[in-house]
Amino acid sequence: MLNWLDQRTGIVSMTKDFLTEDVPGGASYWYAFGSATLFAMILQIATGIFLCFYYSPSSATAWESTKFLIEKVPAGHLVLSLHYWGASAMIAFMAMHLLQVLLWGAYKKPRELQWIVGVLLFIVTLVLGLTGYLLPWDLNALLASRVAINISGNAPILGPAVLNFLQDGSGIGTLTINRFFGIHVWLMPALLVGLVGMHLMIFRHNGPAGPPIDEAPKLKPGRFWPDQMFMDTVLSFAMFVIIVALAVFAPVPLDDKADPNNATFVPYPAWYFLALYALLDVVGNFPPAIVQVATLFATIIGPTLLIVLLVILPFVDRNPSRRLSRRPWVLGVTAAVMAGAIALSFVGQSNVVNQQLAHNLIGPNAPAALAVTGNGSVQTGPNGTASTESSNTGSSPATTGSGATTYTNNCAGCHGATGTGTASVAPPLAGNDVVLGDPKKVITIVKNGLSGHITVKGQDWNGQMPAWKGTLSDKQIGDVITYIRNAWGNKASTVTQAQVTAVK
């Protein structure tokens, strides 16, 4: 059978060649990080495909489908947690793999291209982590991603175009989820698999680099099979056990549904972005005159320079020696960057914790918000209150709560997230005399819709405002009118459900 197969595909002799490859200087656990990363990638693809069957990318369904997956789908919470921790593992092992190659000078001639493909793989994986973070569409997903999207929006030249691609007039919403989803499940995985193929192909061509010494290794070479393969398997399996243990004992939490108006929730970034997050905080305290330049430097220019430096490293570092003692510059800079990143990550972590404490989100006074607990059940706040009402403890009830949510979900698309209106679509509601005037008139407009010429703040509008009485309940209409009469600097009386019901 194998002969038959080999004659037609060459697959058996290829595998044999591959497995009997010499490993200069003997097999080593140092080399196993790359294989473990590959294994983590396969795990991510397998769990990711499963998640795709249940996930529904839109602002009205993303959180709901994630919640359904967690609560109702057999093993759904487990697979989601495997995917979540698997991502961390993949990035951690990839970072160790990169560090090992860096320390051992394995990027040097003739392995420059393999190194560059590796750097690209690292970037692709970080983009995967970033885009995946938004998809559950809970408070943390939205608010943490908003930081990232604002950063990319500040990029010189490309910023506005990126922003335009990632969100519509009303801010981060379904459009953003769809873009992130496309990037996360199609674009980046395709690039990832293609680049990994290239990475392995070039590896096959050059063979392993061996230990960081300049003369040929004295130890007799080990074999890829079974020596290195055994170590690769041991490390990958250890990683898998850790991922499973984390998924079982620390399943991924789901916060309240995303709400752009929530001003009290403190988002926590993924650990691999903590350093960047802290840097953003640090430069935010710089004198106002330079804060903008400093932010640009910290978030865009700095990281870009770091990547460029990694890419050109094999061409800049032309020192042929791979001995650690003969490469003080590369090792010194690496150590400095690593120390900085680790220190900043700790700063970022403590910033997040302090802000959460300040907002009473954790600790004894924390509101009983929706939280997924260890055993996988979901607990709702007192009386099943709407998400934003329990977490927005800081501000007046009129400008938060279900009215804000109703506004975001139904009105912001036309009237703008902050009530400023959208040019040639819908008039502003902030500072609008009709909105602030007779409540009966506002109720009539929202219930029955409005068309024809109107003048708002000196500007002429002639559009079509939909009727909401079939879509929203009288309570929701009352809440949303109370909201638009008291948000964005507006101040007018609240509107009750009874008032809404009284108007036909």
Ligand code: HEC
């Ligand atoms: C499809 C876009 C769209 C959506 C969604 C929408 N509106 Fe409007 N709205 C309009 C347009 C257009 C007008 C102006 C109508 C006109 O020119 O006669 C308007 C007018 C209004 C006015 C009257 C303003 C004035 O000065 O007379 C109010 C109040 C209002 N909208 C509230 C809401 C609320 C509350 C919601 C959400 C429940 C909402 N709108 C959702 C498009 C929209």
